[in-house]
Amino acid sequence: MTPDEPLIRWDWVFSHLGDIWQRLVEHLTLAGLAVAIGLVISFALSLAIRRYPRLYDPVTWVTGVLYTIPSLALFALLVPFTRLTIWTAEIGLVSYTLLILIRNIMAGFQSVPPDVREAAVGMGYAPNQLLWRVDLPLALSVIIAGIRVAAVTTIGLTTVTALIGQGGLGFFILEGIQRFFTTPLIVGAVLSVVVAVLVDAALVGVQRWATPWTRARS
Amino acid sequence: MSFLATILTWLGQPERWQGVDSIPTRVGEHLLMSGVALALAVALALPVGIALGHFGRGGIVAINVANVGRALPSLALLALCLPLAFALGLGLGFWPTMFALVPLGIPPIVTNSFVGLRAVDRDTVEVARGMGMREWQVLRRAEIPIAAPIIIAGLRNAAVAIVATATLGAVVASGGLGRYIVDGLARQEEARIFVGAVLVALLAIAVEIAFGLFERLTVSPGIQAQRSSDEGAWTAGAR
Numbered sequence: 001m002t003p004d005e006p007l008i009r010w011d012w013v014f015s016h017l018g019d020i021w022q023r024l025v026e027h028l029t030l031a032g033l034a035v036a037i038g039l040v041i042s043f044a045l046s047l048a049i050r051r052y053p054r055l056y057d058p059v060t061w062v063t064g065v066l067y068t069i070p071s072l073a074l075f076a077l078l079v080p081f082t083r084l085t086i087w088t089a090e091i092g093l094v095s096y097t098l099l100i101l102i103r104n105i106m107a108g109f110q111s112v113p114p115d116v117r118e119a120a121v122g123m124g125y126a127p128n129q130l131l132w133r134v135d136l137p138l139a140l141s142v143i144i145a146g147i148r149v150a151a152v153t154t155i156g157l158t159t160v161t162a163l164i165g166q167g168g169l170g171f172f173i174l175e176g177i178q179r180f181f182t183t184p185l186i187v188g189a190v191l192s193v194v195v196a197v198l199v200d201a202a203l204v205g206v207q208r209w210a211t212p213w214t215r216a217r218s
Numbered sequence: 219m220s221f222l223a224t225i226l227t228w229l230g231q232p233e234r235w236q237g238v239d240s241i242p243t244r245v246g247e248h249l250l251m252s253g254v255a256l257a258l259a260v261a262l263a264l265p266v267g268i269a270l271g272h273f274g275r276g277g278i279v280a281i282n283v284a285n286v287g288r289a290l291p292s293l294a295l296l297a298l299c300l301p302l303a304f305a306l307g308l309g310l311g312f313w314p315t316m317f318a319l320v321p322l323g324i325p326p327i328v329t330n331s332f333v334g335l336r337a338v339d340r341d342t343v344e345v346a347r348g349m350g351m352r353e354w355q356v357l358r359r360a361e362i363p364i365a366a367p368i369i370i371a372g373l374r375n376a377a378v379a380i381v382a383t384a385t386l387g388a389v390v391a392s393g394g395l396g397r398y399i400v401d402g403l404a405r406q407e408e409a410r411i412f413v414g415a416v417l418v419a420l421l422a423i424a425v426e427i428a429f430g431l432f433e434r435l436t437v438s439p440g441i442q443a444q445r446s447s448d449e450g451a452w453t454a455g456a457r
Contacts, residue, residue, distance in 0.1 A: 072399055073418035076414060076418075077415040079408065079411055156292065159294055162293075182300075185301070186297075186298070189297045190294075
């Protein structure tokens with residue numbers, strides 16, 4: 001970073017548009033896969049907690065400890081076992097989504113008014129129908145709020161996986177630091193923030209579309 | 219040689235326990251960086267959050283600060299602080315890391331102290347005023363003690379985020395335990411990576427536990443009992 005070096009070299013950006021696109025897609029794939037897997041695991045665990053409430057404390061304790069471990073350390077702990085593969089990145093990223101998602105799924109279920117459930121039972125809903133047609137739709141806006149937090153967090157953490165050879169946009173950040181070249185560094189950092197904000201906005205859209213009845217209230 | 223044996227051999231080397239790259243030195247660096255950053259973040263954020271909460275103004279600002287903090291990934295922030303530190307002639311290592319750590323600590327502290335003070339029952343505040351307390355007495359003897367669990371949770375979130383990001387500081391050549399992980403990855407030394415990661419994880423968990431103890435010691439028992447164990451939906455906490 002010599003004094004005459006501009007903060008950003010647009011010619012570098014334009015000559016690397018292909019690379020940037022490829023890393024962007026990689027970034028979204030890594031983050032998207034992690035949130036999707038995290039959602040499936042969290043949903044299954046939440047259903048188990050609903051059935052056996054005693055599981056709540058141990059599950060939140062374990063996921064809480066996972067959440068506390070700093071990202072780089074968690075990835076590094078996995079390296080001796082899963083090497084520098086995509087799985088090291090995915091296992092780490094998925095672990096961070098669990099606490100956020102489980103808390104919000106459970107809070108969503110708890111927000112369903114007991115009267116509504118009782119009315120549904122009275123109308124002859126079986127437990128399964130009660131879950132899919134009453135509890136889940138009413139819990140959806142809180143669950144999507146959790147998905148928003150999980151998605152934004154995961155997109156940010158995905159940049160760290162560049163250190164274990166995965167990358168996405170973090171590749172540019174690392175390249176910029178190692179070569180003392182601000183252009184890729186700024187491209188990587190700014191794009192990861194922009195992607196997080198756009199995904200968050202898109203999820204707000206999904207929430208409004210999926211739960212139209214909340215619009216009148218808010 | 220088994221993985222465990224490799225680790226034990228690595229730990230047995232004398233330079234692990236003495237010198238610039240020893241475990242005690244790295245732990246010390248990590249704690250110093252994190253401690254200074256947390257102290258600065260508290261000094262900047264706590265008065266703002268408490269003032270906003272007390273006067274009930276600027277709620278949108280206080281809440282949005284947390285969302286911005288969450289959207290700004292720590293590595294990106296660290297990367298953006300590097301050219302800044304260079305432009306100011308402060309070089310690699312400590313300063314760019316510090317520039318990244320302090321802003322990361324601010325959002326959870328501002329948001330939680332705001333939310334905590336706002337959550338204090340208005341009737342309680344009125345009673346305190348009715349008893350003849352002055353404004354700052356209301357703050358110091360009613361609002362802050364009642365909001366303490368939420369404020370401390372904010373401090374804890376800030377501390378954990380700072381300790382985690384101090385690890386990433388190794389990427390911009392600062393000291394701390396992240397050095398073992400980053401150097402280990404560069405040299406493909408798995409023992410170094412693994413021990414570094416375990417130490418960082420233990421440090422983060424220790425910080426979490428320390429704040430739990432701090433809460434138990436400082437918060438009035440009556441308020442601790444009131445708090446429900448269910449913390450509900452995710453609202454605060456940047457990482």
